[in-house]
Amino acid sequence: MLGVKGHAGYSCCTKCIQRGERKENRMIFHYQNHPLRTNINFWQRTDVSHHNQQSSLEIEKLPIDVIQVFALDYMHVVYLGVMKALLGSWIKVKNCNYSLQQNDIRKLNTEFQSIACYIPRDFCRKPRDLKEIDRFKATEFRQFLLYTGQVVLKDILSEEMYIHFLQLSLAMRILLNAEDCVQNNKCAEELIKDFLLRVPVLYDDLMLTYNCHCLSHLARDSMHFGSLETTSAFKFENKLGKIKKLVKKKNNVPSQIYNRLVEQSVHGNHHTNIVSKKSTVQSDGTYKFVKTKNFYLSSIAPENFYLVQKLRAKGTRLT
Structure with a gap:
């Protein structure tokens, strides 16, 4: 849509004018404070090497800032x-x-899989064998970075590498929170900066790919759009999964999808918010589980507890 270089190009970044360098057939970007791109220099094609199309684009006719409104998708980046x-x-x-x-x-793999029985259904997937890493979904890497990694890596990685991992984890937690992404934005930006500076020290230059470079722009995106979750591809991936379930055979795929969507719009979704008592009530009158649109609470682990946050009124102390 923007007519610019792809992620393997020297001047591929859509946010700044840093030029990458090729090393062992891979484009890498060392962390540096390069000037940011602007809407004006995009129109004027100031950085000729960034553009595949030198003539004006249809999208430039719109009253938008093409640099600012095109957010980086943190699902693929992170x-x-x-x-x-x-x-x-x-x-x-x-x-x-x-x-x-x-x-x-082996120890990491064992501990990682051993916590599967403690993962509630709030998470899309349970931890599985690390041999399957090439087939891991984005939700599995998200769970590892934000939740399980802090536990299973503590006695596996060296202290320096473990703290380095926590820097990325904490930065993402800040940028994914609707309030913290604004209030603690500078903190997240500094954590990411230090994380990127230490990558070639703890690992090697080949880790400094375009995805790594894009980390440096996520804090700025969150200041403009809010939590990174508001601009992620997760919702589109989830919708795509639902659409694929509408297809039952390989012929006439568009027609199948259209017909199923029409049926859903006509008949609607008749699922109730709370499941029927017949399937949940026990002999003593208590419920075995309660399922609503927002949560699932059961008498069986690991869904048998729920964290309740006590909110405080403005100007009062939390006790």
Whole structure:
């Protein structure tokens, strides 16, 4: 849509004018404070090497800032990009200073899978064998970065590498929170900056891919759009999964999707918000589980507890 270079180009960044360098057939970007692109220099094609199309685009006729409104998708940048690369470097790369020994990999894999029984259905997937890392979904890398990684990596990685991992985890937690992404935006930006500066020290230059570079622009995106979740591709991926379920055979795929969507719009969704008592009530009158649109609470682990946050009124102390 923008007619610019792809992620393998030297001047591919849509946010700043940093020029990458090619190393071992890979484009890398060392962390540097380069000037940001502006709407005006985009129109004027100031950076000729950034554009594939030198003539004006249809999208430039719209009254928008083409640099600001095109947000980076953190799902691909962080989870399918940086987090996947980190996890892969620990367990797949051999004979490097950051590679894990086979005993540590087995220990990590065992502990990672052992917590599956404690993962409630709020998470899309349970932890599985790390041998399947190439088939991990973005939600699995998200769970590892934000929740389980802090636990299972504590006694596996060196202290320096573990703290380095926590920097990325904490930065993402800040930028994914609707309030913190504004109030603590500078903190997240500094965490990401230090994370990027330490990548070539703890790992090597080949880790500084375009995804790594894009981390440096996420804090600025969150200041403009709010929580990174508001601009992620997760909703589109989820919708795509629902659309695929509408297809039952390989012929006339568009017609199948159209017919199923029409049926849904006509008949609607008749699921109730609370499941029927017949399936939940027990002999003593208590419920075995309660399911609503927003949560699932059961008498069986791991759905048998719920964290309730006590809110405080403005100007009062939390006791």
